[in-house]
Amino acid sequence: MTHRTRRALVLALSVSAAATTLTALAGPAAGVPSAPPALSWRPCAQPGGPTDQECADLPVPLDYRDPDGPQLTLAVSRLRSEHPEARRGTLLVIPGGPGGSGVRRLTQQGKALRGQLGGAYDIVSLDPRGVGGSTRATCGLPAEDRHLVTLRAWPAPDGGIGENVARARRTAEACARNGGAVLRGLTTANEVRDIDRFRRALGEARLSAYGVSYGTYVGAVYAQKYPERTDRWVMDSNDDPDPRRVARRWLENMARGAEDRFPDFAAWAADPARAPEGLRLAGRPEDVRPLFLALAAELDRAPRETTTKGVPLTGNRLRQAMQLALYNDASFDGLALLMRQAGDPKATPVLPPDLAGPLSDEDAAAVMAVVCNDVRWPTSVAAHERAVAEHRVRYPLTAGMPVNIGPCSFWKDRPAEKPTRITDDGPSNILMIQNRRDPATPHVGALRMRAALGDRARLVTVERGGHGVYLGTGNACGDRTVTTFLLTGQRPERDVTCPDA
Template sequence: MAVLGLFGTLATAPATADEGSAPTAQVEWGECPEDTVAAAAPTVLQCATVPVPLDYADPDGNRIDIMISKLASQNPDKRRGVLMLNLGGPGSPGLSLPADLVSRGIPASVLDSYDLIGMDTRGVGHSAPVSCRFTADQDYGANIPPYAVDDAAVLEQARIAESVAEQCARNDDDGRLRHLTTANTARDLDRIRAALGEEKASFFGLSYGSALGAAYASMFPDTSDRVVLDSNIGDTALGQEGMRRFALGMEETFPDFAKWVAERHGSYGLGRTPAQVRDTYFELAGRLDEQPVAGLDGGMFRFGTLVSLYGESSYAAMAQLWQSLDTYDVDAVKAQLDADELAPADNNWSVFLAVTCNDSEWSEDVDTYRQAVAEDREQFPLFGAASANISPCAFWPHEPAEPRVEITDEGPSNVLLVQNQRDPATPHVGAEMLREEFGDRSRLLSVDGSGHGVYVFGDNPCASNVTTRYLVDGEMPARDKFCRA
């Protein structure tokens, strides 16, 4: 759930490989760290490190090591290159991703065509990790701000957000936080490509990975190969506007959950119609605003419901929690919350804040957030007063070191955008935005589906077939395409 001068030139001008010629492989593969071995089992991965500049404006200065993983193609006759992976965050570990895709049933033709390359991006896990030193008992429970029931709640969140920004600055012992940006990570991708001895690299990114992939394809059009961007943020950064779109996403996706629950009224008793289920949501949220149950307050309830919309596999557990709350079964609520308890996500949260705050300008005016919360509470009542609430980015100690990466329509037609019509975190409008910016470089594959993630993470055969054909055969749809449910 923890479910974003020279600098300007680096950010906005299409970049090419450092040497301008075919690279030579420089990677020495070996065993992966124990935690990656355990997460990937039974699939066996190889791991290696690639040195990159901490600050690309000072390429001869301090360097950090980026750890990458590989699941090699076992069919040399069909292998065509490498497919680099990033499935979100920013801040999520990624070394086990090749194995994760195998366990989810990625087609064998893709495994034959590519070496799958996972990685912990800069600042994450085994790649020069950073830490704000978050603790489990402090008043910061997620990077999406809590739902603000009134104006006073916004002011209280401002106090917390400012203290979090100060905490991150205080614990930035070696000055790495300011160098965690999407642009720098995209530069790391091209260094990894070169270190692997590849003239070009393909990329599959989902959620925040779509922003990273959009930056990579824009900065390195000549060395990016086939690019698939799934569940699209709509930009090369997760800024204030992208954060607010969570509210739209929840409004568009919640009806699918409500319909599922209403069809099972005999099992859960939460409403006979989707409208009644929606009423139950507001009733439970309001009740928890007044009196939390087993430590679960209204803000956490709303956030948990949002996360449950990521896929239908989560619907039953959330409906069960609603049922326990509706009957005020405190013991059952405690048991369900304990079953879902997660370890503290200090590193993930720290990287998320650093990247999202460094990537773009955030308003420093608290009144701006107060107004946004009031507007979105009315326009998007399910979640608007959360995603519009104030972030630590408003008080972040560093200004963006360079402008946000501009998406370019100059380059090969190599970007396939894949998007559910109803997505709680990255609504369809994000894919539409990227389609407009990339122009003829891209095609949009829209799916009559619900949830976060289409390719491999969804179950639409049309979307799977179109995406696989592109990755394996390079067959880009002639025009934007729609896949029925």
């Protein structure tokens, strides 16, 4: 899963109005699409990114059971090898999410990847359907239902979920009314099919890959469906691939992830080095957690006005700010400052940008649709009430949100196909890498992915916290292990651990 909301440029849907009336979508392919047309590459460099980044548009079937029927358009991007004589293949960057932009990730990480890989690959990525420059879908949601703190189902201060039930129901109804065939086609299975169509358009017999967060699940499904088309496969920040639960399990695991990770923030916030910055919150690490919980409870009772008119700092907004800040040590100062402001009656809190305003309707639709379309969710309100009550005691940092009811429980369309079961049947060419204390995809979930893959994979565990490892944390051991695998194909003989260095 991505750790920042996406506000990409909204493009008009390229599919005809008639196509949106289709009702049967994305089941197992009944035919093979005709060969995709040659990609017409054009410059698309963005500030801060590689100067030679190229972009193109890839047509894909709206419904793979009608492969030559109505088409969607995917935005795809490429960085050609700087040293063609050293090139050995193509590396696909699979973004996280659901809702993450591969084109943007290539812009952000392309230089670092090139620095490690020395021209061994053309590096490519795509915006999945529903995301960024690809064909979008909408639900027609009001702004108040598109804030991250309302898209995530945080319970009421007393633990009640009545408001969550009402919002989830109206959100699902709006998506059913306005989303059409494009929204119903936003699934992991279709992203995997789209990746394979991209492979064909590139003229590659096999792909290597580097997937992050939700991208590891996409990568695992691709490797299960098309094992003979995989070369060297890197999966960074993994979670449980249980086909009965899929994203339900990922969301639930966030409660454990926050508990695993929060001590890192507590140690940082109690360090005397924070004092000159005015960000030392307590004299001892063990005092930071009760301080946070007390501040959230006080904001539950009395929300504070912020510099964003009409958007108060509530207990749940503080909890959501905490959950986001745990992804990266670089975000700790922002959370500490917000806690300082929350505890100072003379201060006016400043909300982080991701919490100050709503997502676009298209981004909200993309985030929800994949998780709701992939698998059926439980519908019992009473069962959710019991789960929330139990989680609020067991995992107070996340206050029941990870097991609360959401739009998927009222989703109008059944999943078009069953999720893929990940197994040990396939080539042994997968390298997993994982932080020990990951707030979004905790280590316990990665162990389940590792067990499912069996001898196909090796797992590198890095003894640190945060979400995302390769080229993102400065861990020399982890970076070296991944780079060596991508360049030489050599993996550790068994699962290994890298120290936090």
